[in-house]
Amino acid sequence: MSPRPLVVGVSGSRRDGSYTKRTVERALAAAGRAGAATDLIDLGRVDLPLYHPDRDAGECGDAESLLARVRRADGVVVGSPNYHGSYSSTFRNFHDYCGFDEYEDTVVGLVVVAGGGTIASTLDHMRVTMRGVHADVVPEQAGVLDASAKFDGDGLVDEAVAERVDRVGEAVVAAARRRQVADGASCASADD
Numbered sequence: 001m002s003p004r005p006l007v008v009g010v011s012g013s014r015r016d017g018s019y020t021k022r023t024v025e026r027a028l029a030a031a032g033r034a035g036a037a038t039d040l041i042d043l044g045r046v047d048l049p050l051y052h053p054d055r056d057a058g059e060c061g062d063a064e065s066l067l068a069r070v071r072r073a074d075g076v077v078v079g080s081p082n083y084h085g086s087y088s089s090t091f092r093n094f095h096d097y098c099g100f101d102e103y104e105d106t107v108v109g110l111v112v113v114a115g116g117g118t119i120a121s122t123l124d125h126m127r128v129t130m131r132g133v134h135a136d137v138v139p140e141q142a143g144v145l146d147a148s149a150k151f152d153g154d155g156l157v158d159e160a161v162a163e164r165v166d167r168v169g170e171a172v173v174a175a176a177r178r179r180q181v182a183d184g185a186s187c188a189s190a191d192d
């Protein structure tokens with residue numbers, strides 16, 4: 001039996017009551033039901049200065065501990081609000097601290113939240129950016145358009161969108177398990 005995969009959620013909004021955070025939480029809940037342990041990084045609640053290439057992560061607030069949490073993950077669900085047709089600076093700033101050490105051999109799922117109707121470009125930009133750190137991005141992705149009309153006090157009210165978000169969490173767990181099985185098989189053959 002494979003060990004339980006760990007899925008970390010990263011929410012790239014600093015707004016109180018962020019819809020992105022709630023969407024990432026929903027994907028993590030689905031990952032939990034699919035058998036994963038989960039952990040949420042809310043970038044709105046961390047001390048993370050603007051990335052500076054001449055400063056070590058150890059000198060930069062919470063950076064080192066946040067990177068360690070991503071390195072431990074088998075899968076990551078990354079969420080960003082749509083800002084001007086792309087991801088937020090909050091998402092990007094954390095991403096600039098990350099590299100192959102954080103994401104090589106890590107499965108990633110993408111979710112985006114938009115006040116209006118634009119999600120495709122943001123998802124595309126996140127996919128390319130994740131490729132840049134060698135993340136294994138699953139094809140499933142979810143966007144919440146017209147976000148303020150899609151949530152009530154209990155969460156996402158649009159069933160079709162909620163199901164898409166759930167599928168992202170489930171797909172990350174399924175792909176992380178496939179990697180665990182493949183890694184186990186290659187370890188076994190290395191021992192043979």
Ligand SMILES: Cc1cc2nc3c(=O)[nH]c(=O)nc-3n(C[C@H](O)[C@H](O)[C@H](O)COP(=O)(O)O)c2cc1C
Nearest residue numbers: 013015018019020081082083084085114115116117
């Ligand atoms: C700087 C900025 C730029 C935005 N640009 C867009 C945009 O191009 N298209 C869009 O649909 N919504 C845009 N929005 C609205 C946000 O996507 C929306 O408010 C979203 O719910 C924010 O996510 P959050 O609730 O997680 O903070 C923008 C908001 C801000 C603050």
